[in-house]
Amino acid sequence: xxxxxxxxxxxxxxxxxxxxxxxxxxxxxxxxxxxxxxxxxxxxxxxxxxxxxxxxxxxxxxxxxxxxxxxx
Numbered sequence: 001x002x003x004x005x006x007x008x009x010x011x012x013x014x015x016x017x018x019x020x021x022x023x024x025x026x027x028x029x030x031x032x033x034x035x036x037x038x039x040x041x042x043x044x045x046x047x048x049x050x051x052x053x054x055x056x057x058x059x060x061x062x063x064x065x066x067x068x069x070x071x072x
Contacts, residue, residue, distance in 0.1 A: 003021070003022075004019045004020060004021045005019065005020060005022070005039075005041075005052075005058065005059045006018070006019055007019075007020050007041055007052070007059060007061070008061075009043040009045065009046060009048060009050075010050050010061050010064055011043065011046050011048040011050070011064070013046075014043060014045055014046040014048065016043050016044065016045040016046065018044075020041050020042075020044075022039035022040060022041060023039075023040045023041065023042055023049075024039070024040060037053060037054050038051055038052070038053050038054070038062070039051065039052055039054060039059065040052075050062070050064055
């Protein structure tokens with residue numbers, strides 16, 4: 001059984017909210033409780049990605065990773 005989560009996109013300027021399936025290997029979501037405790041989502045509106053920690057039947061977003069600065 002696939003597990004979807006109600007999430008809000010954390011990216012600045014995007015106010016998308018809805019139900020998403022985590023990205024990744026379809027094999028890892030064959031059971032009702034995921035083996036991984038950190039999952040990744042991709043926003044259908046802004047296409048931004050973010051990670052979240054699975055807490056019980058819900059997810060808690062992790063801080064967004066800042067883009068790497070170019071080396072001078």
